[in-house]
Amino acid sequence: MPHAESPPPEMVVPDEPQCTPQQIKIIHVGMGASGLLAAHKAKKLLQNYELICYEKNETPGGTWWENRYPGCACDIPSHTYTFPFERNPEWSGYYSYAPEIQDYMMRFYTKHNLEPFVILNTKVIGATWNGDEGKWHVELERKDGSKFTDECHVLINGSGVLTKWKWPSIEGLHDFKGVVAHSANWPQDLDWKGKRVAVIGTGSSSIQMVPHLAETASNVTVFMRNQTYIAPQFGTNVTNTEADPNAMNPDAAGKHQYTEKEKQRFREDPDYHLKYVTKIERSFASRWDAFYRGSELNIAGKKFMQKQMADRLGDRDDIKKHFIPDWSPGCRRLTPGEGYLEALIRPNVTCVFNNEIAKITPTGLVGADGTQYEVDIIACATGFYVQYLPHFRITGTNGQVMQNQTEPNVYASIAAPGFPNYFVINGPRGNWGQGCALPSHETQMLYILQCCKKMQEDRIKHMAPKQRETDQLNLYMDAWHRKHSIWAEDCKSWYKDNKPNGRVYIWPGSMLHHLKFLKRPRYEHYEITYQDENNIFAFLGNGKTISQVKYGEDVPVPYIRNDEDAEWDIE
Numbered sequence: 153m154p155h156a157e158s159p160p161p162e163m164v165v166p167d168e169p170q171c172t173p174q175q176i177k178i179i180h181v182g183m184g185a186s187g188l189l190a191a192h193k194a195k196k197l198l199q200n201y202e203l204i205c206y207e208k209n210e211t212p213g214g215t216w217w218e219n220r221y222p223g224c225a226c227d228i229p230s231h232t233y234t235f236p237f238e239r240n241p242e243w244s245g246y247y248s249y250a251p252e253i254q255d256y257m258m259r260f261y262t263k264h265n266l267e268p269f270v271i272l273n274t275k276v277i278g279a280t281w282n283g284d285e286g287k288w289h290v291e292l293e294r295k296d297g298s299k300f301t302d303e304c305h306v307l308i309n310g311s312g313v314l315t316k317w318k319w320p321s322i323e324g325l326h327d328f329k330g331v332v333a334h335s336a337n338w339p340q341d342l343d344w345k346g347k348r349v350a351v352i353g354t355g356s357s358s359i360q361m362v363p364h365l366a367e368t369a370s371n372v373t374v375f376m377r378n379q380t381y382i383a384p385q386f387g388t389n390v391t392n393t394e395a396d397p398n399a400m401n402p403d404a405a406g407k408h409q410y411t412e413k414e415k416q417r418f419r420e421d422p423d424y425h426l427k428y429v430t431k432i433e434r435s436f437a438s439r440w441d442a443f444y445r446g447s448e449l450n451i452a453g454k455k456f457m458q459k460q461m462a463d464r465l466g467d468r469d470d471i472k473k474h475f476i477p478d479w480s481p482g483c484r485r486l487t488p489g490e491g492y493l494e495a496l497i498r499p500n501v502t503c504v505f506n507n508e509i510a511k512i513t514p515t516g517l518v519g520a521d522g523t524q525y526e527v528d529i530i531a532c533a534t535g536f537y538v539q540y541l542p543h544f545r546i547t548g549t550n551g552q553v554m555q556n557q558t559e560p561n562v563y564a565s566i567a568a569p570g571f572p573n574y575f576v577i578n579g580p581r582g583n584w585g586q587g588c589a590l591p592s593h594e595t596q597m598l599y600i601l602q603c604c605k606k607m608q609e610d611r612i613k614h615m616a617p618k619q620r621e622t623d624q625l626n627l628y629m630d631a632w633h634r635k636h637s638i639w640a641e642d643c644k645s646w647y648k649d650n651k652p653n654g655r656v657y658i659w660p661g662s663m664l665h666h667l668k669f670l671k672r673p674r675y676e677h678y679e680i681t682y683q684d685e686n687n688i689f690a691f692l693g694n695g696k697t698i699s700q701v702k703y704g705e706d707v708p709v710p711y712i713r714n715d716e717d718a719e720w721d722i723e
């Protein structure tokens with residue numbers, strides 16, 4: 153060991169066992185699925201912490217509370233739209249409508265006693281990083297307009313990718329004298345029975361609402377500017393006759409209701425239930441190759457879906473010509489669309505193609521060719537301002553404002569260079585394209601909480617991903633999409649900021665691939681600053697472990713074991 157010319161500074165030796173967790177305060181924005189996970193998982197993983205989830209709405213639930221348009225449902229089977237560790241034997245059908253999913257979220261909230269972690273009716277409107285303190289100063293606004301500030305060491309943005317809904321930019325929209333409703337802000341007392349309804353859009357929201365509107369409206373006019381696929385039923389090979397010989401055939405898709413006997417088996421036999429859910433999940437996970445441009449599964453899937461749609465549209469060659477895409481399935485989010493094609497060919501439904509809406513008058517819509525469409529209700533299924541950049545102002549190191557970025561500068565969908573101790577759930581380049589959002593939500597939350605735990609135990613003041621690593625990762629992602637993915641095709645969707653040739657903002661791989669990458673943080677990709685830069689090993693403390701202090705004579709010695717391969721750790 154070299155001798156220093158002058159004596160080294162005296163090291164402070166804290167009188168605490170190794171890795172004693174230092175106090176940490178975390179603010180999480182939102183109380184949708186992400187907030188629920190933050191509160192639940194922090195209880196399991198962290199000690200000596202404070203967590204507050206600020207939620208702008210009057211209730212938790214996020215997506216499933218906000219979206220209450222007719223027919224709003226999950227696009228993957230209910231049994232797989234759950235937190236991966238929290239089965240729900242009670243699902244009423246193969247796909248569930250929003251209120252039932254909202255109930256599931258609220259049951260989770262109550263069962264795990266998450267109420268102490270949430271402050272409702274309070275919106276995050278800004279956050280500014282203070283590097284000297286190693287803290288975020290978070291600006292908040294209550295429903296009554298009053299403002300206040302809170303502080304935290306770690307800021308988690310779980311405010312949802314699809315929460316800020318978007319009106320179409322059409323002249324005169326708000327001069328309309330009838331009802332204008334957006335799918336994500338649907339008036340619950342709206343009655344469309346016997347009314348003339350216009351629907352704008354062909355995304356998942358439109359696909360789900362049209363059959364319900366067409367059922368009782370006097371007529372429905374669907375403005376179809378873009379094409380899309382209607383997904384076939386997945387998981388048709390997963391029968392449940394072992395639980396009940398009278399169980400419905402899974403082919404029935406959206407009409408498939410679980411019998412009481414099936415639910416009882418799920419309730420009473422968790423292993424059986426797990427097997428059932430695993431089979432359904434596997435039927436999605438194993439089809440990932442369909443997203444490789446030109447792969448066998450991609451070509452076969454495209455042909456199959458085009459044919460299936462054409463068959464269901466019968467003699468309606470006009471719809472077939474304008475609505476069935478040439479690009480690959482999945483380029484826009486695949487929605488099962490129960491009854492959608494059948495609704496489009498109903499006598500009371502008119503499809504409008506190649507006629508951009510030029511303006512809206514007090515009594516209806518006017519197409520670019522001058523055609524007038526007189527209606528009572530305009531239903532805007534026109535999507536969201538996708539959260540490429542956060543919807544609240546975030547100021548990071550050196551006063552840089554995230555919203556001034558020309559495009560998102562994000563590391564692995566979860567963190568951002570120049571914005572220390574900031575994490576985002578399901579950020580740009582996240583798992584937007586395949587399968588259920590919830591498994592990757594869980595994995596991302598565990599990633600973030602691992603970072604928090606490390607900060608607490610190793611006395612880290614701040615951590616932010618390095619720019620070089622972030623740039624290389626994003627270039628790699630671009631290259632992967634160019635080489636392999638169907639999303640690089642000439643199609644338009646919010647995955648690409650609605651630009652046909654735009655940058656693809658989804659993860660360069662399958663959901664499993666996303667989970668594997670995020671299962672453990674790669675700290676070597678982060679710049680790390682310690683609370684005391686001259687004593688970065690202060691966490692070693694007084695020479696004891698927590699377990700020695702806690703258990704005394706009964707201290708566990710877990711490295712003594714029969715099973716060489718058994719995992720062990722020291723507290």
Ligand SMILES: Cc1cc2nc3c(=O)[nH]c(=O)nc-3n(C[C@H](O)[C@H](O)[C@H](O)COP(=O)(O)OP(=O)(O)OC[C@H]3O[C@@H](n4cnc5c(N)ncnc54)[C@H](O)[C@@H]3O)c2cc1C
Nearest residue numbers: 182184185186207208214215226227275276311312588589
């Ligand atoms: C109509 C619809 C259907 C969907 N269907 C599926 C599906 O079938 N399968 C699937 O995998 N995914 C689906 N998704 C994606 C869905 O959003 C995710 O599955 C999941 O619910 C996201 O949870 P989250 O907590 O990340 O975000 P959200 O559910 O959006 O929750 C975010 C919360 O943050 C709050 N918030 C936002 N901004 C602020 C702020 N500034 N301050 C305080 N609070 C704030 C919001 O009020 C909201 O409660 C769907 C999305 C939509 C819009």
Ligand SMILES: NC(=O)c1ccc[n+]([C@@H]2O[C@H](COP(=O)([O-])OP(=O)(O)OC[C@H]3O[C@@H](n4cnc5c(N)ncnc54)[C@H](OP(=O)(O)O)[C@@H]3O)[C@@H](O)[C@H]2O)c1
Nearest residue numbers: 225226227320353354355356357377378485487533534535
């Ligand atoms: N569980 C589910 O099945 C489900 C249900 C709803 C939503 N979601 C999620 O939410 C995402 C968003 O779905 P979304 O349907 O709400 O939005 P979206 O996919 O973004 O679709 C918006 C639609 O509005 C159209 N549009 C916008 N402005 C228009 C105008 N001026 N004139 C004509 N058309 C106009 C768009 O046409 P262009 O494409 O031509 O711009 C597009 O068809 C989905 O991709 C999915 O991830 C899921």
